[in-house]
Amino acid sequence: MNYSVGQVAGFAGVTVRTLHHYDEIGLLVPGERSTAGHRRYGDADLERLQRILFYRELGFPLDEVAALLDDEATGRADPRAHLRRQHDLLTARIEKLQKMAAAVEHAMEARRMGINLTPEERFEVFGDKDPDRYAEEAEQRWGGTEAYAESQRRAARYTKADWQRMKDQVDDWSARYAALVTGAEPPTGERAMDLAEEHRRHISAWFYDCPYALHRGLAAMYVSDERFKAFYDSMAPGLAEHLKEAIEANAARHTV
Template structure:
């Protein structure tokens, strides 16, 4: 059984020109020729081609590939040693690819809030606040949740204009909530519950689907975690506790 150059090219996923070149330099000389002088490849030739492509995949130059295969063909290299060498080379290649994959995964994870903005754009949007300050903690606590995955997918696409709008919407909400607290509005009042619902919708619109029960849990965290308390109380002293109660009242209103 022998095969034409076109058939071999199809089997191996290489071009006919490549096979012609391998023949010209003596790397893979077909065992047979047809009466018309056309190249015909035997099974042994296909075995050699497989070895050539193996070493080429590992980045070996053609002259080194030829030397390796010729040593094997002439008995200068122990076949078992040749296989061990291939195994070692493959193991090294796998490790290199594993490290490359890890680097790509790290880069994918780095596409978090604002990561694609330039330093200047980040400062324009967030000021002195570092939007990535708690990324590692967030990944550790919620990295396995569907909400985290959804948020990651969304924010990876956001531009500077998107973040500017998000910040502007949040600032406007904060001003109106601070005014409500200053005026003595009750957290269980209609106005406070409406603002709590607006807060939930902001999360749903920009980050992930936030149910009323999940929103209730967030409200609890706003007073349990001093960092969240400080953030909301910086808008208006006592706002974190007020918002927590308004969120709970709003959840009851919609689910009770």
């Protein structure tokens, strides 16, 4: 049997124009012509087209595809060697695609976590403090909670300017609380409790609703988790424990 150029285009999922081009450059010359001069393709032509499309899928330019097929046709590559080569090429292609998929997944995860910044913007805003350093652990701990979901929804909308404004607020609060601790003001004092309330409202404003019971739970984590403790204590020695007590005192005065 032989087939028209339109039929072959339909079989192979290519355009008629592509088949015409392959004929013009000698890559796939149909084995027959009709009495009217129309291209007619036989089984051998279809097999060659299959190989062409295989190499094209792997990214080979047409001139290299022609050389590969010529080697096969002249016997310089036996069928087993040809299959081994195809296997090696496919394996390499799969590895490349897996790496590409991993890169795309990483980008999707970063966007889903709401960190929609370029590397330069991330460094400009956060410096060496990676904002999603603990993102995976956070999802494991709280991924099923409404607070976590709300945090992701809000963060996904934030721009570079939003992140910068948020960081500026944190830096300002940190400086004022560190001065309070350095000045030996008690965590149950009015200023400490007011700053604890500001801390709670900051969380509610930027991430998720933070009622007093939840704020107490966060306070406990600030001293029980060494990383959070180190973060707060880096502002002033003993600040993590001081803040915990201030949060508890503030919650008590608002929930009596």
